[in-house]
Amino acid sequence: MYRLVRPLLFALPPSLAHELGMLALAPIEHAAPLRALVHARLAPRDGRIAVRAMGLDFPSPLGVAGGFDKDARRARALAALGFGFVELGTVTAQPQAANPSPNLFRLPADRALINRLGFPNQGAARVTERLLGRGGAAAVGVPVGISIGKSRVAPLDPIEPAIDDYLASFREARRAADFVVINVSSPNTKDLRAMQGPAIARALLSAIARENRAAGAPLPLLIKVAPDLGHEELEALLAVVEEVGLAGVIATNTTVRRDGLATSPEAVEAMGAGGLSGPPLRQRSLAMVRRIRARLGSNVTVIGAGGIESAEHAMDQLQAGADLVQIYTGFIYGGPLLPAAIARGLSDLVARSGARSIQDLVSRPGGATRAAMIGHGA
Numbered sequence: 001m002y003r004l005v006r007p008l009l010f011a012l013p014p015s016l017a018h019e020l021g022m023l024a025l026a027p028i029e030h031a032a033p034l035r036a037l038v039h040a041r042l043a044p045r046d047g048r049i050a051v052r053a054m055g056l057d058f059p060s061p062l063g064v065a066g067g068f069d070k071d072a073r074r075a076r077a078l079a080a081l082g083f084g085f086v087e088l089g090t091v092t093a094q095p096q097a098a099n100p101s102p103n104l105f106r107l108p109a110d111r112a113l114i115n116r117l118g119f120p121n122q123g124a125a126r127v128t129e130r131l132l133g134r135g136g137a138a139a140v141g142v143p144v145g146i147s148i149g150k151s152r153v154a155p156l157d158p159i160e161p162a163i164d165d166y167l168a169s170f171r172e173a174r175r176a177a178d179f180v181v182i183n184v185s186s187p188n189t190k191d192l193r194a195m196q197g198p199a200i201a202r203a204l205l206s207a208i209a210r211e212n213r214a215a216g217a218p219l220p221l222l223i224k225v226a227p228d229l230g231h232e233e234l235e236a237l238l239a240v241v242e243e244v245g246l247a248g249v250i251a252t253n254t255t256v257r258r259d260g261l262a263t264s265p266e267a268v269e270a271m272g273a274g275g276l277s278g279p280p281l282r283q284r285s286l287a288m289v290r291r292i293r294a295r296l297g298s299n300v301t302v303i304g305a306g307g308i309e310s311a312e313h314a315m316d317q318l319q320a321g322a323d324l325v326q327i328y329t330g331f332i333y334g335g336p337l338l339p340a341a342i343a344r345g346l347s348d349l350v351a352r353s354g355a356r357s358i359q360d361l362v363s364r365p366g367g368a369t370r371a372a373m374i375g376h377g378a
Contacts, residue, residue: 002335014104014113018332022069025336028077039080039141042340046347049358051084053301053323054220054247056143056178060084060343061358062314065305065326066147066181066224070121072131079142082340086140087326088127089147090183093168095123096152099188105271109262111309111333112278114271115254118188119149124172131176146173147181147224149189156191159200163207170208174219182208185226185253187275193226198236205244220247220301225292227252227284227306234288238295248301250326251288255281278329282307286320293321309334311345318362 009017028035044050044060051058063085064078072088079086098120105114121127128146131137137144150156154165166182173180182205184195195204205223212218223246225237241249254275258268261280285306292302304317305326317325331338346358355361 002337006333006335010106010108013102014106015098015101018104022074025074025077028080029074035076035080038077042082042337043080043141044082044084044340044343044347046343046350048350048356049343049346051324051359054179056085056220058084058143058324060346061318061322061324062339062342062346063087063142063145063303063324063326064331064339065328066090066145066183067115067117068328068331070119070127072127072146075131075140075144076134079140081336082343083142084343085143085145085324087145087147087181088131088177089121089173089181090119090149090186091121091124091127091146091169091173092119092149092151093124093165093172094151094153095126096120103274105274107261107263107268107271107276107278110278110280111329112261112263112276112280113329113332114268114274114276116188116272116274118152119186124148124169128172128176136176137178143178144176145179145181145222146177147183148173149183149186150192150195152189156194156200159203162195163204166204167207167211170211171215174212174215177219179220179222179247180208180212181222181224181250183224183253185224187226187254187256187273193228196226196229196233196237198240201237201240202243205240205246209244209246222246222248222250222301222303224250224253225288227255227281227288228257229288231291234291235295238292241300242296246300248303248323249292249296250303250305251292251322252281252285252306255284257284277306278333279307279309282313286316289317289320289322308342309338311342311349314342314346315349315362318358 051061066087099118148169154162254277289304303324304322309330
């Protein structure tokens with residue numbers, strides 16, 4: 001069905017198509033009987049692909065990445081479609097509009113997107129209230145994360161206003177979230193990626209971690225990193241992650257690189273600046289997951305994101321060292337039945353391997369050997 005609808009959607013500007021997609025999800029979000037029907041048909045029920053991480057239970061390792069539902073408008077609907085967890089946002093302390101249009105582009109030849117949206121959202125307070133007004137994370141039925149970023153108006157020099165801005169968002173997000181993602185890696189907010197430098201990262205992450213502990217019942221905190229970090233830059237940032245005691249790392253955000261694309265260089269140049277997502281990011285994301293797991297061992301949760309379009313792609317991430325995986329661009333190109341299809345595919349891969357569970361299949365060490373048994377590897 002989606003194969004028939006997608007050409008019509010792709011004939012529209014990407015932002016308009018996204019809004020139509022969100023509108024189509026509204027009946028599932030707001031009508032409990034319909035949501036229950038969709039959930040019964042699509043939500044994963046195979047305990048073999050369930051994952052426990054960060055003290056939370058995930059019915060499958062597949063989640064929707066931050067950026068798809070920026071204002072927590074469709075969290076319950078996304079869970080009903082078969083996602084094992086949902087990351088909402090990115091939200092900022094101050095409500096803000098998107099960067100000037102056009103700011104979102106499709107690259108169909110690469111099944112990719114370029115965006116320079118710049119954290120458009122209604123503000124952390126309003127987004128949190130919306131989620132709480134619909135029953136909070138418990139009503140979503142799967143773990144819910146909220147991604148927080150820097151408001152455009154908060155300066156970075158000196159750093160204190162930016163830290164205060166993140167803290168304001170965190171105080172709101174923690175009221176409704178099961179975990180919080182600290183986004184310092186979007187290329188679409190001026191100078192944001194500078195916050196991945198060790199000195200600034202230490203100041204920011206330490207402040208949020210202190211706030212988290214002081215509030216009682218601390219939530220898992222994760223940081224989302226860019227795929228464009230060099231080896232030494234990543235090592236320095238991961239040392240801070242380890243020092244501060246974060247629960248996890250998401251690898252990765254979008255890339256500013258444009259190499260290896262099937263889309264013509266002229267067309268890509270005409271689109272301009274922004275973060276590239278989708279299959280061109282897949283190998284970079286896998287490499288980052290491997291490096292993060294090798295550096296931090298089993299002490300943190302690693303979430304792989306970048307170019308996942310199938311159960312095999314998801315399993316590659318898990319075999320590379322991810323505990324969980326996320327999709328966004330694949331969801332745009334693959335449609336609303338993709339989460340359930342990936343979950344079924346993961347169940348099939350586990351069954352074919354003879355493992356008792358997906359966590360047994362990808363457990364370290366030994367996961368790579370079992371990967372060979374199911375005909376693919378990282």
